[in-house]
Amino acid sequence: MKLLCSVLILASVMVIKAKPNVQIGSALDQYLVHARDLDTIAAEDVTTQCFNLYLPKLNEVAATFSSSYQGCISAANAQTANLTAQADKQQKIYQSEVSSLCSAFTACDSNSDNDTTTFFNCYASAAQSDVSVIYDISTNAASSANSLLTGIKAIQDTEYQCTNATENQYVLDTANTYDLLDNCLKNGVPTSTTAVPTTTSTSAATPTTSDPFYFDL
Numbered sequence: 053m054k055l056l057c058s059v060l061i062l063a064s065v066m067v068i069k070a071k072p073n074v075q076i077g078s079a080l081d082q083y084l085v086h087a088r089d090l091d092t093i094a095a096e097d098v099t100t101q102c103f104n105l106y107l108p109k110l111n112e113v114a115a116t117f118s119s120s121y122q123g124c125i126s127a128a129n130a131q132t133a134n135l136t137a138q139a140d141k142q143q144k145i146y147q148s149e150v151s152s153l154c155s156a157f158t159a160c161d162s163n164s165d166n167d168t169t170t171f172f173n174c175y176a177s178a179a180q181s182d183v184s185v186i187y188d189i190s191t192n193a194a195s196s197a198n199s200l201l202t203g204i205k206a207i208q209d210t211e212y213q214c215t216n217a218t219e220n221q222y223v224l225d226t227a228n229t230y231d232l233l234d235n236c237l238k239n240g241v242p243t244s245t246t247a248v249p250t251t252t253s254t255s256a257a258t259p260t261t262s263d264p265f266y267f268d269l
Contacts, residue, residue: 102236109229117222124214131207139200146189153182 160174236242 098240099237101241102233105241106229106233106236109232110226113222113225113229116225117218120218120221121215124211124218127214128207128211131210132204135200135203135207139196142192142196146193149185149189153178153185156182 156178157175160171160178
């Protein structure tokens with residue numbers, strides 16, 4: 053049993069390195085508690101064969117988890133960058149429109165040939181032609197701000213669903229593998245390798261860079 057616990061602890065260290073910020077010790081804790089109930093101490097050669105058989109599977113489960121989890125994060129980051137780039141372009145358009153508005157009034161100020169009456173008329177003309185533009189900027193800028201916030205929130209929600217599904221699948225796959233290891237230690241090495249259940253794809257919850265969120269800013 054001492055050998056069993058030592059190897060499992062070593063395995064847990066390797067697994068935890070896959071994603072330090074994720075709580076992935078539940079399956080290991082459950083197995084260690086369950087392992088205390090083993091009535092039979094497996095022979096040394098059986099123990100070695102069992103660990104040689106199932107530790108690589110645990111490593112595969114951890115590697116799949118790490119890759120899938122990072123995929124969720126990377127896809128969400130790409131979506132956010134894409135959305136921010138759209139917002140930056142729209143911001144430059146608004147700034148250009150405002151600059152044009154200011155230029156019209158500046159032209160009135162800079163014309164030294166204008167008398168007071170001409171100056172007033174110039175301002176009146178500039179203001180009248182810019183009313184609709186100012187209204188459009190006000191409306192569109194508010195809409196863009198709302199779309200940006202909504203888009204970021206949607207990306208964050210999808211990222212959470214993706215990482216949560218990945219974590220849940222990791223716990224299930226790890227627990228199943230420990231059950232197989234437990235059975236091997238108690239009943240001997242199986243005549244044919246029992247495969248670890250296939251990891252359920254989380255593609256439905258994964259935001260992909262090829263199909264980015266699009267929000268009309």
